[in-house]
Amino acid sequence: MGSIGALTTLNFLMADVRDGLGPYLAIFLQGQHWSPVDIGLVLTIGGLAGMIATTPMGAFVDATHRKRLVTIGAGLAVTAACLAIYLFPNFWIVSLSQVLTGAVGAVIPPAIAAITLGVVGPAGFSHQIGRNEAANHGGNVVAAVACAGFSYLVGIQAVFFVMIAMAVGSIAATLAIRESDIDHDIARGLDSAAGTDHAKSGLAVLLKTPSLLVLGLILMLFHFGNAAMLPLVGQRIEALQLGNAVFWTSVAVIVAQAVMVPMALLAARIAERVGYAPLLIAALIALPVRSIVAASTPHAWIAIPVQMLDGVGAGILGVVTPALVARILRGTGRFNVGLGAVMTVQGVGAAISPWAAGNMIQYGQDWLATLGLAPNLSGYGVAFLGLGLSAVVALALFFATMRLLPLEREGGHVRGRPAEAPALA
Known part of the structure; x- marks a missing residue:
């Protein structure tokens, strides 16, 4: 197996590891009789830890030549944190485990992106990112099928067993990537002819590059609406006793990831032929439609169309985000x-x-009643619609600022190319 094949395999196997328990954590904690507020709080704690760690982890990946070892260590740490949650499901252990998962897990996406850039170079990056994302979504499908099947035999424990198996496989795949095939200068996006000051921090890069800041704000609004959507679907199934929450959440993951596989490949092709504008618009529109569908009925089967729409949005952005950052x-x-x-x-x-x-x-x-509104919505319905509203704001921001983004097709003129690289001083 060559390095590119090993890289694709790594993305397949790391799919169930890098995000920890993901939507299954809300189901597990609901089964432990946690309140919705407490579940939301510990998920937010993990998210905040990841948020704080992401930029330093990106800088660390830029600096280190041991990107393979970093990827292996991060995957093992996330797996250990999830096992701690299973063994000791109290508030403090779960919170600390979420902090570790968020902080350490934050290094995995930039490490894999850097290895990819270092192996294939800028010219092949968009194409390989499409393959990476397709493999990642395929891995999520396989993991979700395993979780759904084994959940009927052993319950929620199935999630932990599947994660351990894929973590072991990801180690082998990482080691199969030849160190000599990774150009660590290219992996950090370095162009020696540009004469750029590389000592700048991530904050300086962000604040001194308006297009990067705009992209970050659009994605912030999208992920505010997107992050809690699937956990909420599973949480509602568990809370209202609508069926086997692990099974339906696994079905939802399978559906979403199955859609993401062709969407990732299609997004890379559209970027090459048309550009990135229609991709971002489609991803942002999918989320509010998804929220309306989720709020329309509490039945467990609604998870299927909800996650088909997630496959559209997340499948596109998985390709678009690193590709646009690399261009900027x-x-x-x-x-x-x-x-x-x-x-x-x-x-x-x-x-x-x-x-x-x-x-x-x-x-x-209660909030709606205070405003004199009394729609026929459950608390879950209010949450779904509230989350979807953020994507509408993101879409408006995109149209207002799209001239700042390098949305041209791949192979065309790119704003911010080496001769016109963003000034970071």
């Missing part, structure tokens, strides 16, 4: 710091999302 910062040598900075900003939205959703579930109907 081409020639600066600060790709991973810039990607970390964008992920930090979007992490603000993702971190706040579960806490906001928990409060909307608990108090949303």
